[in-house]
Amino acid sequence: MHQLNSIEKRAAIALALVFSSRMLGLFMLLPVFALYGSDLAGFSPMWIGLAIGAYGLTQAILQIPLGWLSDRIGRHKVMLGGLAVFALGSVVAALADSVYMVTLGRVLQGAGAVAGAILALAADLTREEQRPKVMAIIGASIGLSFAVAMVLGPLLAKFAGLSGVFWATAVLACSAMLIVAFIVPRTVSKAPMADTLALPQSLGAMLKHRQLLQLDIGVMLLHLMLTAMFVALPTLLQGYGLAPLKHWQFYLPVLLGSFVLMIPMMIVAMRKAQEKGFFMLAVALLISAMLLLMLSGFVALSCALLLFFIGFNFLEASLPALVSRIAPAGQRGSAMGIYSSSQFFGAFLGGVVGGAIVQHFGYQALFAVLAVIGLIWLLVANTLTIPPRAQRLSLAVSVHTELQANQLAKQLTALAGVQEVTLLLAEQRCYLKVSSAHFDTAQAQAVIAAAGA
8 A cells, every 4th residue: 555646545445445335235135135035025035036136137237338438427427326326226125025126126236337437437546557456455345345244234134124234235325425426536537448448349359258258157157156055045054043143153254264264375376376276276165165065064064155255255356367367458448347247147147046946946956056067167267278477558659540550569569578469549559468577668668659750
């Protein structure tokens, strides 16, 4: 944090608060809905899953369009509008007396898909060399909000019921709106668009990119497994004699233990360049957790959840970093947009799949299916190729024809340390993926200056 300037620090903290308060409201439903929603009209395991996962569908659909809109009418307007819709969905769910209205409320919550706008604003307000730190702070806040939600959700539900959880979510959304309106800095310049937002012309290429597609499918399966598991988990805990009010006493040590055990994995994977091996290990931990959940006994359940969250936390941190690294120069915004949509679509599928299987076949069948899904992911992940680390740069250019752009791209590609070059005429900007050990920025700027002369 000491290397960030005052605007970057303010942006990092404020946007992390906005992101985490919104995610806290979404996550709080996971450990309580299967228990406290039973009084709602139309309640069934199928509708548990639909209500839990419904927000993911509208998130997946609207994430990229609202990101584009924020580039046209402004980040703050989209963020305030999205948070208002999210708050409205929370109120609808809080006032609901049927599972159908709760599901409608969740759909409205998901329609407030402002993640893309938040991350784009974070990029607008930070220098390129400090941007990864700000993004990491925002990312860490999501993990923290999940841990807090696992504790706060059961406590709130016990004393205020399911509607109390949704009212708290509405209050959090309104608080986030105040932070956006009065604390989040106003941007006066924009980061390079292709670095932060999905571009229409890039989406097709990203969907055909084999390595990125593997990661998109991976995060979809990861959140499918998480959401489907919580269709069953609260009821299982209650079946083992753990009162709903005390569920946080189970979740808290499991989550803390998983973070403690996950950190050494991250450190060794990065320092020893063994990221793929630990990636595979994390997926294997998810599979092991599902197999353990098929056994009876509270000890087996506890061990399963510990293994699951070690793997989940490692993958949740690793997957976006790998997407950012693998994405071609100048197409990171598109790659991350598709990744985020895949993540939320996985949450939707998890609710639907989990609810349907539990309703028709029971909990054991659910965990068996999730174990098979994990095994398929493990086989696919074995073919993943992780490239060496590279630095990303974006430099302004002055070229006016396709011929000039192609010539400049060839000249830059020939420079030492340059791995990829993408030049966008519409933006008058060149995106480079380079090896920091061999690349000379001054030399690249000289080439660009000569081309624009």
